[in-house]
Amino acid sequence: MYKNLSYLIKHSAIILVILFFVRICFAIAFVPMSIISSNLTVLPRLLFNSLRFDVQVVCYVLILPTVLTFVFAALRKPWTERVLSRFRRLYFSIVCALLLAISGIDMGFYANFNSHINLTFFDFFNEGPMSLIQTIWEEYHCVYEAIAFLLILLPILLLIRRIELDKSSARNALHSASRQQPSRLKVIKLSATILLYIVFLVIGLRGSVWRFPLQIEDTFVSNQKPLNDLVPNAIYMLKKAYKEKNNAFKIAKTDDLLHEYKFKSLQEALDVYTDGKVKMAKNDTLTALQHALFEEVGDSLKQPQPNIVIIYSESWSNYLFNLQQKDAEMYFGLERHFKDDLLFRNFQSVQNGTVASLENLYVSTPFPRFFASAYRFKTLPTSIALPFKASNYTTTFMSGMDAAWENCAEALVHQQFDAIYDKFSLLKDYPHATYNSIGVYDEYLFQALLDRLQKPSKKRQMIAVMTTTNHPPFEFPKDLKLPPLPESFYAKKCFAEHNRKVLDKYLTGFRYYNKVLNEFLNRFKASAAAKNTILIITGDHNVRSILDYDAVDKRYEHSVPLYIYLPTYLRKEAYNKLTNRWGSHDDILATLAPFAFHDTKYFKMGHNLLDTTVPDSTYYSANVDQIESVPTYRKEAERLTAARNLLRQVYFGLYWRTEQ
Known part of the structure; x- marks a missing residue:
């Protein structure tokens, strides 16, 4: 159990690095250095709120593998470690690929509309997607961007694979543990680890330990729009846009x-x-x-x-x-x-x-x-x-x-x-x-x-x-x-x-x-x-x-x-x-x-x-x-x-x- 939770933490660290990397790319592309240098006092809050948004994404991603980890731990079967390892490798590979893809789309959207993904993003699915795909192909360097995407994704996939190569030692650890009664100290240590992990997950999902949960207001850290736009990640903005789409009103007939x-x-x-x-x-x-x-x-x-x-x-x-x-x-x-x-x-x-x-x-x-x-x-x-x-x-x-x-x-x-x-x-x-x-x-x-x-x-x-x-x-x-x-x-x-x-x-x-x-x-x-x-x-x-x-x-x-x-x-x-x-x-x-x-x-x-x-x-x-x-x-x-x-x-x- 302890080993499986450590795997989840390592995969979470990869996601945080990806989101941080994307934010650096965003800053280089869209935030003038003069704005950053003249607003140095807001950087600590900018970084802190950015981390809150990224950790929230990580915690949402962790929900499914965490539930499976606890379920399989209760089964205590030899095959569970192998299945969990394969699932994590596939799951986090897909998640990381999606994170990179959505982040890239968000940067392209921002380059055109000076805004993160918003409700108008869904017009793509309503107004002739084939013609829009043709426009994207003609106006963007799609081949180069696809190559860049693969070059970034490949080392991430290799790192995910490397993390999961440790599965044999995990199986041996489980087999050894099944033959021995765990000591009271180990039980306390495991219980504390599980408790801390759950607390982290709950706080991360809420995005806050204060009165209000993480919300769109937390994207504003200064009176400079480029700096504020650095705070949220593409996943949060996509979720916000989808929520707005569902809340959109309908025009009644005369x-x-x-x-x-x-x-x-x-x-x-x-x-x-x-x-x-x-x-x-x-x-x-x-x-x-x-x-x-x-x-x-x-x-x-x-x-x-x-x-x-x-x-x-x-x-x-x-x-x-x-x-x-x-x-x-x-x-x-x-x-x-x-x-x-x-x-x-x-x-x-x-x-x-x-x-x-x-x-x-x-x-x-x-x-x-x-x-x-x-x-x-x-x-x-x-x-x-x-x-x-x-x-x-x-x-x-x-x-x-x-x-x-x-x-x-x-x-x-x-x-x-x-x-x-x-x-x-x-x-x-x-x-x-x-x-x-x-x-x-x-x-x-x-x-x-x-x-x-x-x-x-x-x-x-x-x-x-x-x-x-x-x-x-x-x-x-x-x-x-x-x-x-x-x-x-x-x-x-x-x-x-x-x-x-x-x-x-x-x-x-x-x-x-x-x-x-x-x-x-x-x-x-x-x-x-x-x-x-x-x-x-x-x-x-x-x-x-x-x-x-x-x-x-x-x-x-x-x-x-x-x-x-x-x-x-x-x-x-x-x-x-x-x-x-x-x-x-x-x-x-x-x-x-x-x-x-x-x-x-x-x-x-x-x-x-x-x-x-x-x-x-x-x-x-x-x-x-x-x-x-x-x-x-x-x-x-x-x-x-x-x-x-x-x-x-x-x-x-x-x-x-x-x-x-």
């Missing part, structure tokens, strides 16, 4: 959508949504949908364009502000800003999860998990960045999180965001910044945001920001000091969570965020940036778990606040009377458009909350789970939302079919 949304025809939905202004020409459905869903903006701006900042605040609950009392501070100074500027309390998130809300704002897709689909590699005409870029803005995404999360960095680059500024950018620019397992604390993110706004820029800036600290597992700065809440506060009927420790984490996250947000707004308003910047601040979704909606008004179930700061030259007294309007995330872009866009078009999902020519009663809030409006407008709001959702799904279906 007839099924009409039945779902209760319309007789697309023209009926167009009539409802556009008040009869858009007619569908024969065989040109896409054009009609574009007229209905996109808003054309001319060159009607009469004032200078402002910078635009849209902050999505993690789990920023609307209802929790209602719990402010003399001995229970919840606002931390935000009352002054809410009073001085515009605060919409009749407001909801459209989606009820972080990535779903980000997707809704950035690309307005009707399908969940867009960032994990093949479509994320194509710029959609609905991207929020496009009208801003057409209106002479630079576009930036900022967050304290690791932007590899949910493929955010990868997806947003393809949606024409000019820059992605995440955890590693923050830590490089602010070495003193501290962070938790989710990301850099919000206070440092806000400092970086303010610094960016104050830097001279030839163009106006559109900055989309995502905060992170108010998120499980709720880890806060060590020096955080908040005034304690009274004991009676935790007994309020509005709370569904009665575990004091859990409840306190949620409340601390909410209060911490309000504190640092107030400090940011104080500094922002005292800066030159306040003279030419619009701030939009809302929650990505309501706080989860802790509120009992049998005791709390249902209107708060998906409710988040919307705060709007306008620079002095854009303010109107009339805006102060509009804050009782119903609204949702869909209304953000339409509200910003009159201040920012010219000579472009944008995907208009909602309404301008600051339009003084429209009655308040015609505004509504469309969350995926509930629609809110004044009671007399509820049915019309539901019908309008159904028409819009139908038209949007049909539009995306037609658009993607024409792009394929």
